[in-house]
Amino acid sequence: MSHQVMISTSGSVLLPPEAISNLCSNLIPLATLLTPNIPEAQHLLLYYTNPGVLPTAAFPIDNINSMADVVDLAKRLQEKCSSAVLVKGGHLPFLSDGSVARRQKGKAFVMDVLALSNGTVKIFSSPYIDSNNTHGTGCSLASAIACNIGFSQPLPTAVSNARDYISGAIAASYPLGKGSGPINHVHNIYRRPYSKGRFFDYLINHPRVAKIWNDYVNHDFVKKIANGTLSTENFVWYLKQDYLFLIHFVRAKALLTYKGTTMSKINECSTNLSGAIRESALHVRYCAELIPGLTEQDLESTPEAPATTAYTRYILDIGHSGDIAALMVSLISCSVGYQVAAKNREKEDSSVRTSEGNPFWKWIEEYASDKYAEETQVQRDVLEKLAEGFGVTQVEELVEIFRKVTEMERNFFSAAVEAKIP
Amino acid sequence: MSHQVMISTSGSVLLPPEAISNLCSNLIPLATLLTPNIPEAQHLLLYYTNPGVLPTAAFPIDNINSMADVVDLAKRLQEKCSSAVLVKGGHLPFLSDGSVARRQKGKAFVMDVLALSNGTVKIFSSPYIDSNNTHGTGCSLASAIACNIGFSQPLPTAVSNARDYISGAIAASYPLGKGSGPINHVHNIYRRPYSKGRFFDYLINHPRVAKIWNDYVNHDFVKKIANGTLSTENFVWYLKQDYLFLIHFVRAKALLTYKGTTMSKINECSTNLSGAIRESALHVRYCAELIPGLTEQDLESTPEAPATTAYTRYILDIGHSGDIAALMVSLISCSVGYQVAAKNREKEDSSVRTSEGNPFWKWIEEYASDKYAEETQVQRDVLEKLAEGFGVTQVEELVEIFRKVTEMERNFFSAAVEAKIP
Numbered sequence: 082m083s084h085q086v087m088i089s090t091s092g093s094v095l096l097p098p099e100a101i102s103n104l105c106s107n108l109i110p111l112a113t114l115l116t117p118n119i120p121e122a123q124h125l126l127l128y129y130t131n132p133g134v135l136p137t138a139a140f141p142i143d144n145i146n147s148m149a150d151v152v153d154l155a156k157r158l159q160e161k162c163s164s165a166v167l168v169k170g171g172h173l174p175f176l177s178d179g180s181v182a183r184r185q186k187g188k189a190f191v192m193d194v195l196a197l198s199n200g201t202v203k204i205f206s207s208p209y210i211d212s213n214n215t216h217g218t219g220c221s222l223a224s225a226i227a228c229n230i231g232f233s234q235p236l237p238t239a240v241s242n243a244r245d246y247i248s249g250a251i252a253a254s255y256p257l258g259k260g261s262g263p264i265n266h267v268h269n270i271y272r273r274p275y276s277k278g279r280f281f282d283y284l285i286n287h288p289r290v291a292k293i294w295n296d297y298v299n300h301d302f303v304k305k306i307a308n309g310t311l312s313t314e315n316f317v318w319y320l321k322q323d324y325l326f327l328i329h330f331v332r333a334k335a336l337l338t339y340k341g342t343t344m345s346k347i348n349e350c351s352t353n354l355s356g357a358i359r360e361s362a363l364h365v366r367y368c369a370e371l372i373p374g375l376t377e378q379d380l381e382s383t384p385e386a387p388a389t390t391a392y393t394r395y396i397l398d399i400g401h402s403g404d405i406a407a408l409m410v411s412l413i414s415c416s417v418g419y420q421v422a423a424k425n426r427e428k429e430d431s432s433v434r435t436s437e438g439n440p441f442w443k444w445i446e447e448y449a450s451d452k453y454a455e456e457t458q459v460q461r462d463v464l465e466k467l468a469e470g471f472g473v474t475q476v477e478e479l480v481e482i483f484r485k486v487t488e489m490e491r492n493f494f495s496a497a498v499e500a501k502i503p
Numbered sequence: 504m505s506h507q508v509m510i511s512t513s514g515s516v517l518l519p520p521e522a523i524s525n526l527c528s529n530l531i532p533l534a535t536l537l538t539p540n541i542p543e544a545q546h547l548l549l550y551y552t553n554p555g556v557l558p559t560a561a562f563p564i565d566n567i568n569s570m571a572d573v574v575d576l577a578k579r580l581q582e583k584c585s586s587a588v589l590v591k592g593g594h595l596p597f598l599s600d601g602s603v604a605r606r607q608k609g610k611a612f613v614m615d616v617l618a619l620s621n622g623t624v625k626i627f628s629s630p631y632i633d634s635n636n637t638h639g640t641g642c643s644l645a646s647a648i649a650c651n652i653g654f655s656q657p658l659p660t661a662v663s664n665a666r667d668y669i670s671g672a673i674a675a676s677y678p679l680g681k682g683s684g685p686i687n688h689v690h691n692i693y694r695r696p697y698s699k700g701r702f703f704d705y706l707i708n709h710p711r712v713a714k715i716w717n718d719y720v721n722h723d724f725v726k727k728i729a730n731g732t733l734s735t736e737n738f739v740w741y742l743k744q745d746y747l748f749l750i751h752f753v754r755a756k757a758l759l760t761y762k763g764t765t766m767s768k769i770n771e772c773s774t775n776l777s778g779a780i781r782e783s784a785l786h787v788r789y790c791a792e793l794i795p796g797l798t799e800q801d802l803e804s805t806p807e808a809p810a811t812t813a814y815t816r817y818i819l820d821i822g823h824s825g826d827i828a829a830l831m832v833s834l835i836s837c838s839v840g841y842q843v844a845a846k847n848r849e850k851e852d853s854s855v856r857t858s859e860g861n862p863f864w865k866w867i868e869e870y871a872s873d874k875y876a877e878e879t880q881v882q883r884d885v886l887e888k889l890a891e892g893f894g895v896t897q898v899e900e901l902v903e904i905f906r907k908v909t910e911m912e913r914n915f916f917s918a919a920v921e922a923k924i925p
Contacts, residue, residue, distance in 0.1 A: 123670065175644065249698020269698055273691040273894075276671020321681045404761045404826035467896075473694075474892020 088120045103130055105162070112164040114236065116223050119145055122158050122168045129161035144174060146181055147349075159196035166196045167240055171218065174209045185211075195240055198251055203237050209250050214254035214262035221264060222247050229289050247322035251492040272439050280468035281417065281461055284410070284483045293487045297414075298422040307426035309439035311498075313371055319497035320368050321383040326493070328381075329393035330402055333400050333412060340405040349463050356456045364449060371440070388496040392489040399482060406467045410479045413464060414487045416457050422447035510542045510899035520711035523550055525583070530921050534586040536658065538645050541567055544580050546591045551583035556681040567595060568603055573616050574624055581618035584766035588618045589648075589662055593640065596631045600703040603894045617662055625659050627715075629670050629857070636684035643686060652733040693895050703839065705881055715909045717791050718823040719836075724916035729848035731861035733920075735793055738863055741919035742790050743805040749804075750917070755822050755834060762827040779877045785869060793862070821904060828889045832901045835886060836909045839877050845870035 087096050087104075096104070105128050109115060117125060145151060155168040174188035175181060182188045192206040203419040225246050231240035246269075253268035275283035285294045302319070305311035334357050368375045399411040423445045426432050433439040435446075447453060471479070509518050509526075520524070527550050531537060539547060567573060577590040596610035597603060604610045614628040647668050652662035668691075675690035697705035707716045724741070728734035756776040763769040790797045821833040845867045848854050855861040857868075869875060893901070 177681045238708075245701050245704070248699065252699060269692055269693065269695045273693065276667050276691055277665050277674060279671065282667070286660075289662075342824060371576050402764060402827070404829065405824070407826065446600075470896020470899075472892045472894030472897055474889075475894055475897070477892075 088118065088124060088156075093122070101125075102132065105129065105132075109162050109164060112225065113230065114169045114240075115158070115162065116169060116219065116226070117158070118169045118171065118219070119151065119154065121308055122154050122166070126154065126158045129158070131167075137156070147178055148175065148192060148204070151192065152196075152204065155194040155196040158203060159198065163198065165198050165236060168194045168195070168196075169222070170220065171215075174269065176221035182209075183241055193240070193244065195237060197236065203240075203242055205241060207244060210248065210251050211216060212251050212254060213260075214264060215251055216254055216261040216263045218247060218264055221266065247478055273471065273473075274476065275404045275468070277469060278465050280465055280471075281413070284480060287480050287484070289480060290484045290487060292383055293484060293491055294414075294418070297487055297491040297494065298418050299425060300422070300491060300494040302498045303426060304429075304431070305424045305438075305498065306441040306444055307429065307432040309433040309441060311441060312502075315500055317368060318372065318500040318502055320364050320371075322386050322389045322493070322497070324361060324364045324368075324380045325383060325385050325389050326393055327357060327364065329363065329376065329397060330339075330412070330415065331357045333393075333396045333408065336397070336400040337405065337408050337412065340400075340408060346405070346463065349459055353456065353460055360447075367444070386496060386500075388489070388493045392486070392493060395485065395489065403482075406464070406471065407479065407482055408476070409460070409464050409467070410482050411486050413457075413460055414483055414490055416460055418487070418490055419448040420453060420457050423453075510540065510546060514547070523547075524554065527551065527554075531584050531586060535612055535652065536587045536588045536589060536648065537580070538591060538641065538648070540591045540593065540641070540722045541573065541576065541595055544576050544588070547643065548576065548580045548583065549717065551580070556633065563752060564591060569599065570601055570614060570626070573614065574618075574626065577616040577618040581620065585620065587658060590618075591641070591644070592616070593637075598629075604631075615662070615666065617659060619658065622717065625662075627663060629666060629667050632673050634673050634676060635682075636678055637673060637688060638683040638685045640669060640673065640686055643672065661858065689747060693866055695893065695895070696898065697890070699891060700887050702887055702893075703835070709902050709906070710911060711902060712906045715842070715906060715913060716836075719909055719913040720840050722844070722913060722916040722920075724852070724920045725844045725848060726821050726851075727920065728863045729851065729854040729861075729867055731855040731859075731863060733863060734924075735862070736924035737919055737922055739790060739793055740922040742786050742793075743802055744784060744808050744811045744915070744919070746786045746790075746802045747805060747807050747811050748815055749786065750805065751819060752834070752837065753779045753783065755815075755818045758819070758822040759827065759830050759834065762822075762828075766853070768827070769795075771881055775878065775882055778875075782869075789866070796815060806808070808912070808918060808922075810915045814908070814915060817911065818908065825904075827900065828886070828893065828897070829904055831882070831886050831889070832904050833908050835879075835882055835904055837891060838882055840912055841870040842875060842879050845875075 159166040177189035188209040195203040225243035250264040253265040256262045334354040341347040341350045396411045402410040435442040581588040610631040617625040637666035647665035672686040676686040678684045761771040818833045822830040857864040
């Protein structure tokens with residue numbers, strides 16, 4: 082790949098005649114594609130027609146009066162040299178009726194003409210962009226075409242994609258310095274704000290989330306479960322509401338399973354679903370131990386608290402309106418948060434075990450267990466795999482979903498501590 | 504930001520004593536944060552304690568025997584100099600039980616210790632990564648911390664995020680050249696394969712799509728409508744099946760409207776929905792003109808052809824399992840394809856107008872109309888806006904959805920041409 086500017090945008094001939102002669106005799110025969118602008122194409126055509134009389138000034142562009150003239154120029158130059166020719170018409174905008182725009186007003190499109198060595202011609206047109214930031218456009222176009230050829234794209238595709246890239250780079254440019262500014266080469270490059278495998282950590286450490294997450298996993302409610310100071314009434318209130326929560330949590334996991342479009346994702350989501358059903362059975366047993374005679378039907382007929390309705394229906398709506406990633410993020414704060422909350426309590430000196438008379442300790446044991454850790458790890462692994470492909474907008478949306486469900490988890494615990502049982 | 508390697512990974516002291524003296528007297532007092540490795544921290548601490556006796560070789564790292572020793576080192580050095588200190592323990596991996604790993608086997612984690620000038624200490628640990636590609640790790644960490652400080656992150660957050668970035672860069676490195684390879688600085692950078700506003704063009708020009716798209720928008724079925732050579736029976740067959748198609752197409756647009764989570768998206772999707780309902784009314788009128796007496800009920804009771812069932816239920820499943828972008832992509836091949844197909848026929852010499860006796864020409868007029876163009880433009884604009892935030896995996900999935908629906912559009916037209924009406 083080589084890019085040599087022969088005549089500048091302002092019309093100066095930048096190469097002496099001997100250099101042009103050398104270019105035409107030695108370099109161009111080796112080229113796959115020439116990318117002259119209109120004056121350069123005219124200059125080269127003249128050399129090939131009559132090498133003795135090369136002018137020292139550029140041709141005036143105003144002898145090109147139509148799209149057909151540009152096509153003709155490209156075809157004639159291509160016939161003279163062996164390589165393909167892309168005549169760049171960036172400095173010759175057209176009006177929407179296809180005539181040459183001689184004034185700024187009404188400039189509608191620009192066109193480049195590709196004349197291939199098999200005699201066919203391809204015209205590329207694109208909307209005219211009014212911008213001074215076009216410095217390096219020609220070099221960048223030639224480089225982009227060369228890269229696309231390197232990606233095994235056929236020449237017309239390579240040119241078309243390179244033109245799209247350059248249009249985007251001009252449209253996204255910033256006016257830097259004085260005069261013509263540079264085009265923006267990185268206009269379609271993005272940075273994900275987390276490393277591979279660290280999306281969940283990114284979520285919990287996000288400035289909008291960190292405090293809420295900490296309030297949730299170190300909530301007074303969990304501390305009172307761990308040190309046995311929660312009232313049995315409040316624990317039962319929680320177990321009943323959490324049972325109602327689990328009904329919809331399990332429904333959401335069924336919806337998640339539906340959204341898994343490969344058998345491995347379906348399998349992982351369904352394992353997760355089974356885990357949540359088992360968790361709900363555990364709640365029935367806890368309740369029956371604390372209030373002898375309490376049945377599953379009693380649990381199901383408990384009136385749903387506002388915190389329970391808000392949280393569960395929010396998750397289900399995410400499930401209906403969003404994709405598998407959104408639903409997974411809406412579910413994972415609960416799953417992993419319970420694990421972290423229980424694990425944190427295991428380490429605390431103030432914790433009171435079952436053997437020391439804490440009737441609630443088995444709740445801690447359940448969520449700090451290796452079995453539960455395995456289940457949450459499967460969910461985290463699926464999410465981290467998905468996160469390798471997230472786009473920037475998606476990441477922002479997922480942070481907001483995670484923030485909101487984490488807040489609702491915290492509020493759910495608060496409601497459980499504060500519930501006034503008659 | 505300045506990063507000066509004082510003692511290399513291999514243990515060589517890279518700065519002469521005078522330079523270290525200068526560093527400590529003149530440069531360090533200006534620093535926000537020092538980021539020494541363990542031998543460098545020991546060396547600096549010795550200078551501050553007794554400037555006269557600086558050794559020329561590095562301290563052996565094996566006098567550090569526990570995590571507490573590293574914490575102690577960081578705190579002592581921080582007390583001597585005014586800036587915060589991050590002692591980097593990358594060369595001192597620990598076993599999972601928290602003891603120093605003296606052999607390769609069992610290396611579990613590494614830790615860095617941040618001692619802040621307010622006397623608090625923060626420990627960062629991360630899994631040990633077995634890699635030789637750690638060239639430039641220290642420089643990159645210091646630069647990343649400086650950048651994060653530039654983003655107004657508090658020092659502990661800046662350090663934590665920089666460590667995540669560096670871990671990701673080591674994990675994603677390639678072994679280049681000989682010896683320690685470089686870390687991969689661009690591990691969380693990705694490129695969208697289209698420029699802003701060009702996502703739809705990217706879809707139709709995609710190598711997996713281009714031919715199918717061309718077969719669809721220039722299908723014999725549409726050419727026969729345009730030149731009036733289609734049999735009335737086949738046109739009626741198409742109108743009936745397309746009426747059945749529109750029922751589910753409208754349902755899918757209702758689902759799309761549900762998935763719009765801002766009032767402006769909801770409004771745009773709903774306009775689109777109204778357009779599709781009006782389109783279905785047009786079908787009833789066409790049919791009634793061609794087969795006098797045919798009613799809407801007759802249309803609804805037409806048996807659904809397999810091509811109709813396949814296409815409509817595929818779209819609805821995308822709607823249920825995917826997000827708004829996936830559903831929009833599954834709908835737009837139909838909307839824009841009809842417009843392109845009709846517009847292409849308007850330009851053709853072989854086309855036969857209504858005034859020239861073509862009873863089907865109004866179909867072309869409808870889809871080539873300005874009103875229809877406006878409706879498709881709204882959809883394209885919404886999609887292009889969404890496309891600015893797509894991730895790489897998402898783009899791949901959307902291409903496949905678009906390919907599949909375009910193929911089903913083509914098959915639907917083929918079924919209409921080939922239908923044998925008894």
